[in-house]
Amino acid sequence: MTDRHTHxxxxxxxxxxxxxxxxxxxxxxxxxxxxxxxxxxxxxxFGDIQGPDGFFDAAFAPLARAWPDLERRDYIVMAGPDEHxxxxxxxxxxxxxxxxxxxxxxxxxxxxxxxxFAEFYRLEDGKVVEVQAIWDIPEVMMQAGAWPLAPSLGRExxxxxxxxxxxxxxxxxxxxEGAASCALIIDMLEHLKRHPSQGGPEVMEMxxxxxxxxxxxxxxxxxxxxxxxxxxxxxxxxxxxxxxDRGQYLDEITYHFxxxxxxxxxxxxxxxxxxxxxxGWLGIAPSGQKVSMRSLDFxxxxxxxxxxxxxxxxxxxxxxxxxxxxxxxxxxxxxxRLGFDDETGRAA
Numbered sequence: 001m002t003d004r005h006t007h008x009x010x011x012x013x014x015x016x017x018x019x020x021x022x023x024x025x026x027x028x029x030x031x032x033x034x035x036x037x038x039x040x041x042x043x044x045x046f047g048d049i050q051g052p053d054g055f056f057d058a059a060f061a062p063l064a065r066a067w068p069d070l071e072r073r074d075y076i077v078m079a080g081p082d083e084h085x086x087x088x089x090x091x092x093x094x095x096x097x098x099x100x101x102x103x104x105x106x107x108x109x110x111x112x113x114x115x116x117f118a119e120f121y122r123l124e125d126g127k128v129v130e131v132q133a134i135w136d137i138p139e140v141m142m143q144a145g146a147w148p149l150a151p152s153l154g155r156e157x158x159x160x161x162x163x164x165x166x167x168x169x170x171x172x173x174x175x176x177e178g179a180a181s182c183a184l185i186i187d188m189l190e191h192l193k194r195h196p197s198q199g200g201p202e203v204m205e206m207x208x209x210x211x212x213x214x215x216x217x218x219x220x221x222x223x224x225x226x227x228x229x230x231x232x233x234x235x236x237x238x239x240x241x242x243x244x245d246r247g248q249y250l251d252e253i254t255y256h257f258x259x260x261x262x263x264x265x266x267x268x269x270x271x272x273x274x275x276x277x278x279x280g281w282l283g284i285a286p287s288g289q290k291v292s293m294r295s296l297d298f299x300x301x302x303x304x305x306x307x308x309x310x311x312x313x314x315x316x317x318x319x320x321x322x323x324x325x326x327x328x329x330x331x332x333x334x335x336x337r338l339g340f341d342d343e344t345g346r347a348a
Contacts, residue, residue, distance in 0.1 A: 005079040005260070006171025008089050008123050012077070016091070019072035022064060028056060034128040041269050043134040043294070044317035045104070045327070055131075062104070067097030067113065075161025076298050076310070078169045078265060080178045080258035088258050089121045090265040092298050092310055093161070095135070099144065104137070105327060106144050107337050115140050116159055116219075118296035118312045120256070120267040132267045134296050134312040139220035141330060147221075148329040149319075150283035154223020154234035162300050162308060169260045178259035181301055184209065185264045186257060188306065193247035196240055201232070211305040219313045221282065241280030249273035253292070262301045270294050276322065282315075284322065291321045 002010070015030040031052035040049040042059060049055045064070045076092035099113040115136055122130040141147040142156060161167055188209040195204045206228050216231040217224045225234040240246065254268045270292035278286045294314040299306050319326055 003171060003173045004087065005081075005089075005173040007126075008087060008121075009077055009079050009169075009171070011123070011126065012089055012091070012121060012128075016072065016074055016077070019070075022070040022072070024056075024061070024064070027060060028053070031056060034131075035124075038127075038129050038131065040131045040133065042131075043137070043314040044320055059135075063095070066099065066101045066103035066108065067095070068100055070095065070097040072096075072117075074168065075165075076167035076169075076263065078167075078258075078260035078263045078298075080173070080182075080260045082256040082258050084256070086256065087123050088256060088265075088267070089123065090258070090267070090296075090298065091117075091119045091121070092167070093117060094159075099140075103140070105331055105334075106137075106141055106146055107334055109144050111143075113140060113143050114158055116312060118267075118298070118310070120265070120296060122256075132269050132294075132296065134219075134294060134314050136220050136312055138315060138326075141326075142220055146330050146334050148333040149221070149324075149326055152221055152223035152234075153238065154218055154225045154230075156220060156223050159217040159224065159310065164300070164302070167263070167300070169263055174261055177261050178264075181259035181262055181264040181299075182257045184301060184304070184306075185259075185266070185299055196244050197248075209306055211302060211307040214306055215308050217308070217310045219311060219315060221315045222313070238280045238282075242276055242278055242284065242286070243274035243281065244277065246272065246274040264299045264301070266295075266297045268294065287322055289322050291318050293318055 011033050015033060018026040018030040034052040036051055038051060040055040042049060046059055049058050072095050074091050074093040079089040081087055095115045095117060097113060099108045099111060101108050116139060117135050119131060119133040121128045138147060191204050195201055210228055212227065215226055218235055222235055225231045252273045253271050255271050256267045258265055272293035272295055275290045276284055276287055294317060296312050298310040300308040316326060
């Protein structure tokens with residue numbers, strides 16, 4: 001008999017297949033795996049959406065109009081129970097197509113375009129009842145030459161799938177290995193929280209957890225880095241410099257960790273809370289603003305160490321909290337480009 005986590009991954013296979021060969025009727029049929037009253041928690045500017053039809057109309061339909069040959073490619077599909085007993089399936093990969101029409105006023109390029117995603121599905125009684133999803137919209141802005149804010153410190157690349165092409169994790173579900181993968185990640189994160197409140201970078205003991213050739217794949221706007229030094233130089237040092245109180249508001253956030261063989265994942269809405277008290281991150285002024293963040297992560301473990309980490313953060317939601325509207329600035333930045341109305345600055 002198939003275990004429930006392998007079964008849950010199988011329940012989402014028709015949806016993933018329909019999104020690979022995108023066709024509206026096929027995708028709507030495949031969304032029958034989703035409960036009619038399911039809650040879709042989508043990244044900014046989409047917000048919370050009720051039900052599969054609402055999600056299709058708000059998210060997939062406009063994207064498919066802009067990218068008429070829309071295609072989805074998953075390179076991670078994993079499942080497991082979280083610490084509260086809820087069952088999740090995590091999918092990571094990218095959407096791609098030819099950018100032929102404006103999308104959210106991002107000007108089309110006529111070229112191939114890619115957009116990373118992380119989508120987490122919570123299931124009850126054989127139905128998806130909640131989805132938490134981040135699409136890397138800033139990545140699309142950058143490919144269109146329309147990103148209007150600070151450049152990334154890390155390198156912006158087409159983020160690859162796992163170096164060991166085993167991210168579509170097969171069954172049967174191995175409870176012991178999944179739990180061990182989760183335990184390693186949670187231990188690592190507890191060590192990360194020691195700095196800076198408990199001492200210098202050495203208190204994080206990063207070589208104990210991270211492979212010397214690790215890759216950290218951050219969201220567009222932050223970029224990717226290689227090795228512990230690359231991770232610290234291009235993400236962690238400026239992040240902690242700007243928000244040194246990270247990890248101190250555990251009663252205001254939610255974590256959902258789950259593991260599947262040598263993969264682990266976390267989702268939460270939000271799962272980070274900190275205060276921008278100093279300069280150093282994304283060029284943001286130290287406003288004293290406390291912000292919540294949504295970070296959806298996958299880790300791949302190799303030989304007892306983390307070799308790859310895929311991270312998406314809803315940066316547009318963070319900007320919205322501090323009163324910065326990247327879309328408005330993007331329209332100003334690009335209003336002279338072909339296809340934009342001279343008066344409104346919006347796509348014609």
